[in-house]
Amino acid sequence: MRLAVVSDIHGNLRALEAVHARIKESSPDIIVNLGDCVSGPLWPEETAQYLIAENWPTVRGNHDRVLIEPPVSGLDDIDAFTHRCLSGASLAWLSTLPTTLLLAPEILLCHGSPDSDETFLLEEDGGNHFYPSGEDQVRRKLGRADARLVLCGHTHTPRVVHLSDSQLILNPGSVGVQAFPGLTVTGSPHARFAIATRADGAWSFSQGMIGYDWTEASARAAAAGFVSWEHGLLTGFGAVSR
Template sequence: MKLAFISDIHGNFEALKTVLSKLDTLAIDQIYCVGDIVGYYPQINECCEALRTREIPSVMGNHDWYMAGGGFCPRSQSVNDCLAYQRTIFEKSHLEWLKTLPIQLRAGTVQMVHGGWGDPIDEYLKPSDGYFDKLEGQFFVSGHTHIQLIHHTNSRIYCNPGSVGQPRDGDPRAAFATFDGENFELHRVEYNMQKVFDLMKAAGFDDYYYGGLKTGARNLRKL
């Protein structure tokens, strides 16, 4: 069975629909999302609708957690600005669905969380041999850092599929990963960013909130 993993969509439906179209050409048996469907960009309803229609299982990310619980991010005002706007447009049915997301999932031998296994919601995992030696299992997937990578440690393999909607590894193309039962493979696809910029402007946000999409910057905007 061939699996695909997506993460950190963040309301960027333009990136998501391009990734899903690419996955449709790869004979994927099941797609999984490792969190952060909402946050940052305006098309959160479209993103939720796509995952729900395709019955894509997802874990809860930290932005999903903020939205579902009515809270805010303790470390970023810009994140909170985006959340405040998104709460005014989020459809109730999608909010109720978001509240049901688990914090962990398993697909056969693959274990999934959004952050890490110390804190499934909000750990910024830096893979090391010692980290995974403490865990049971063979294959591990998480997101949250927006940095795409594969890490081999003894008999264990960890994969971060990178971010669909807001890459932070210097490559602005939307990211995802596939898994053939033994090995992960990383993928990138280009998408139409201008639609995202136009929607953010229409919602009242300036370049600070979306400029980083152009370069795959670690910050919202590459300074």
């Protein structure tokens, strides 16, 4: 069995198109999406329609949830921008997404953690950076989830964690945003994804990075007035204050 895993697209259609083209070369049995699909100053409506057409198993991210929860007036700038761009059909699709999804007894999809779309399952919040959680911390955040393979996103940080009882957790990183204001810095603008393969009862993983036209994405963010996204999309680093 071969799974392709994407997450945290954030409306970056150009990155999604590039990732999808590369994924198809691996001929996966299924492609799954771990949420935060459209929120961003790029192509939110176009990305929603692309995902609707593909119909991949998808769970709801924290930004997806905020877009469909009242009151709309409580949205932050990026979600308010996104909400204005989305059609009723796209908002309706977001509202149908589950918070978690069990593909089989062995495979659990979530955005943050099995219990919360805002929990950092594999990392701790250091104030202005992430640092890895210890095994006991990861187990606490997993709660009662006992799937052999747990797929999560949210932190935009590619990682595989192998717990001592052989439970595995994969974060594929972010398709669309490599430097998220505040915490995430990958250091390159390449779009991320992962391939998980099960053979002879064992899972193996490959983390993918693919180039796309990040200059176009950065320029689009700048034109929408989101300067913090402009630099991150272009470089994979946060903007330096001067």
